[in-house]
Amino acid sequence: MTGTLNLVGYGLSAIGPAIATGMIFAAYISGVARQPEARSVLQPIAFLGFALAEALALFGLVLAFVL
Amino acid sequence: MGVYLASEDGFKPPSTADFNLPPVFGDNPFTTKPVFLAFFSVILISVFFILSARKAAVVPSKFQFAGESIYSFVRNDLARDVIGHEFMRFVPYLFTLFTFILTNNLFGIIPFLQFPTMSRVSFPYVLALFTFVIFHYVAIKHKGLIAYLKEIMFMPGVPKPVYILLTPIEIATYFLVRPLTLSLRLFANMFAGHLLLLVFILGGEHLLQGVIGLKLVSPFAFAFGIALTFFEFMVQCLQAYIFTLLTALYIAGALADEH
Amino acid sequence: MSEKTPNSGDLNNSKNEENALWSIVGYLLSGLVIWGGIGWGVDQWLDTSYFALVGLLLGAGASIYLVWLRFGRD
Numbered sequence: 578m579t580g581t582l583n584l585v586g587y588g589l590s591a592i593g594p595a596i597a598t599g600m601i602f603a604a605y606i607s608g609v610a611r612q613p614e615a616r617s618v619l620q621p622i623a624f625l626g627f628a629l630a631e632a633l634a635l636f637g638l639v640l641a642f643v644l
Numbered sequence: 645m646g647v648y649l650a651s652e653d654g655f656k657p658p659s660t661a662d663f664n665l666p667p668v669f670g671d672n673p674f675t676t677k678p679v680f681l682a683f684f685s686v687i688l689i690s691v692f693f694i695l696s697a698r699k700a701a702v703v704p705s706k707f708q709f710a711g712e713s714i715y716s717f718v719r720n721d722l723a724r725d726v727i728g729h730e731f732m733r734f735v736p737y738l739f740t741l742f743t744f745i746l747t748n749n750l751f752g753i754i755p756f757l758q759f760p761t762m763s764r765v766s767f768p769y770v771l772a773l774f775t776f777v778i779f780h781y782v783a784i785k786h787k788g789l790i791a792y793l794k795e796i797m798f799m800p801g802v803p804k805p806v807y808i809l810l811t812p813i814e815i816a817t818y819f820l821v822r823p824l825t826l827s828l829r830l831f832a833n834m835f836a837g838h839l840l841l842l843v844f845i846l847g848g849e850h851l852l853q854g855v856i857g858l859k860l861v862s863p864f865a866f867a868f869g870i871a872l873t874f875f876e877f878m879v880q881c882l883q884a885y886i887f888t889l890l891t892a893l894y895i896a897g898a899l900a901d902e903h
Numbered sequence: 904m905s906e907k908t909p910n911s912g913d914l915n916n917s918k919n920e921e922n923a924l925w926s927i928v929g930y931l932l933s934g935l936v937i938w939g940g941i942g943w944g945v946d947q948w949l950d951t952s953y954f955a956l957v958g959l960l961l962g963a964g965a966s967i968y969l970v971w972l973r974f975g976r977d
Binding site for chain 3: 725726799801802806809810812813814816817820821822825886889890893897
């Protein structure tokens with residue numbers, strides 16, 4: 578079998594952001610379910626957390642191709 | 645597993661080469677299976693909706709009901725809820741897009757056809773190009789070229805030097821990443837789904853030809869392949885929905901006034 | 904369904920939420936690609952090797968800032 582180890586590394590590094598995104602939206606959904614009027618307060622926080630976690634995943638994706 | 649199968653003589657794991665089908669007749673790239681499937685889907689959709697709308701009655705037949713529920717789903721849930729009061733202008737496009745993508749995706753699991761047209765990347769590219777042209781045209785018509793470009797490039801409430809950093813990102817997002825992600829999402833889902841089914845079905849068939857221990861394992865591979873077929877059905881419907889929904893959202897964004 | 908006319912600013916709608924998530928991914932991706940690409944180009948031009956990393960970090964920072972501007976502040 579041939580291939581590059583970069584992609585294996587990217588696969589491993591994507592686990593972290595994946596778990597993070599799951600936890601962020603789990604907390605967001607349960608928060609909105611308990612208190613629907615809190616949606617507008619929680620939404621920017623959830624989106625920013627998602628952006629930070631996703632930035633790491635995309636960073637790994639780009640580095641897997643660059644390095 | 646992968647290493648074992650590769651060492652076994654004869655088994656070739658499915659690869660991207662499985663998507664390059666030979667032409668049905670002649671020697672050109674225009675007579676391959678996906679092209680015929682695309683034409684076939686157009687005929688299928690036309691016949692279905694013409695027949696379901698021809699004998700329209702107040703108390704609908706089952707056939708009419710099926711056609712009308714698809715139409716009202718696109719019209720009410722996608723177009724009206726997302727775009728707002730000017731939605732009727734865009735319903736024909738959204739409806740065509742939804743039915744075309746859905747039919748072509750479903751070809752992936754219909755026996756004997758079994759090839760999702762959208763796993764050839766040019767089809768999603770062209771569909772995304774249509775959406776791209778339409779939503780920019782609508783925005784330019786609605787807001788004027790200068791105002792639209794200004795809205796894209798310059799976020800309000802930012803100190804001036806930061807625009808050097810942000811404007812390239814905004815331009816790239818609107819003119820490059822949006823149509824690209826729109827088409828690649830559809831393409832990648834169909835491609836990966838078809839490859840997944842190929843792995844399980846072809847792998848199961850290969851196990852069946854092995855020694856007795858392998859023969860006993862192969863029903864599990866087939867069972868998993870069948871379960872994944874139902875999963876694929878869900879993914880195919882979802883991708884058609886998401887493509888249409890994002891098109892509607894882009895049009896809605898083009899029509900929305902600055903605030 | 905609701906009678907109000909939704910627009911892109913109305914985020915109390917799961918469809919707009921979906922849109923927001925995809926545009927966040929789009930912003931982050933284009934920020935990294937554009938500024939990382941510029942850094943890589945500078946590297947090729949000046950025969951250095953660190954501007955690509957600087958560009959990637961700059962792009963990630965700028966796109967997170969842009970996401971904050973679009974979706975974070977109210």
